[in-house]
Amino acid sequence: MPRLLVVEDHPLFRNALVGVVSAAFPGAEVLQATSIDGALDVLAAHCAVDLVLLDLSLPETTGLLGLFRVRVAAPRSALVVVSAYDDSRTIGGATALGIAGYIPKSTPKTEMARLIRSVLEEGAVCFPKRQQDAAAAKRARAAAKELLGPLGLLTSQQLRVLDMICRGLQNKHIAYELDISVTTVKVHVSDVLRKLGVRSRTEAIVRMSALDLLRSK
Numbered sequence: 001m002p003r004l005l006v007v008e009d010h011p012l013f014r015n016a017l018v019g020v021v022s023a024a025f026p027g028a029e030v031l032q033a034t035s036i037d038g039a040l041d042v043l044a045a046h047c048a049v050d051l052v053l054l055d056l057s058l059p060e061t062t063g064l065l066g067l068f069r070v071r072v073a074a075p076r077s078a079l080v081v082v083s084a085y086d087d088s089r090t091i092g093g094a095t096a097l098g099i100a101g102y103i104p105k106s107t108p109k110t111e112m113a114r115l116i117r118s119v120l121e122e123g124a125v126c127f128p129k130r131q132q133d134a135a136a137a138k139r140a141r142a143a144a145k146e147l148l149g150p151l152g153l154l155t156s157q158q159l160r161v162l163d164m165i166c167r168g169l170q171n172k173h174i175a176y177e178l179d180i181s182v183t184t185v186k187v188h189v190s191d192v193l194r195k196l197g198v199r200s201r202t203e204a205i206v207r208m209s210a211l212d213l214l215r216s217k
Helices: 011-024 036-045 065-073 088-095 109-122 129-133 135-152 156-166 171-178 182-196 201-211
Strands: 003-007 029-033 051-054 078-083 101-104
Touching (some): 036 051, 051 109, 065 156, 078 109, 088 101, 088 135, 156 171, 171 182, 182 201
Parallel strands (some): 051 078
16 A cells, blocks of 8 residues: 655644545555654655655745755655645746646645546646746746756755755754754855855855745745
8 A cells, every 4th residue: 555645734734635645545554744854754764655745835944945855855756745825936946846746725625636646546747737837937947947956966964954044043043953063063054055056145045045935925
């Protein structure tokens, strides 16, 4: 039976989505997480997750960077975004990160189940075509693709540090969150800036704005 991971911080919708998945795949193992870090912990503990259903509006992450971190941690898992944001820019940016589908939360349960089943059983992809073809979606895809090279050079820990930089956390706060020394944080920050090809935290934030679509609307 398939193993699926639902990443959603809102308890009511998380329970509803788990219900949709359980009805569509009786007997499937359905794992749950409420944050990106929680999702990464689950993925580390379970080497084979067939499908990840991920909300974009999660705590302790910015824009699409959290999505990218999950993509890196689970390169062989089908990744589908289930989000309240269904604008062209967000969908276009998410598409560039290699997801298998983008399902608006407003989608009826029966249709949502059908789409999830098509991704998992048939290897299909599912995107709202109207938004995908929009000019804004194409621009967002292009901007996100430009970042994939530099982001691919970062380790998982450096991606986490970058996420915290984009949230405005200073070195001492990052050290506290990661339970490491400030000196180690400084090393990570220097490596992140070098790999992104920028000279300051501010430049890094500006560079990453292409993946911060949820805030920039």
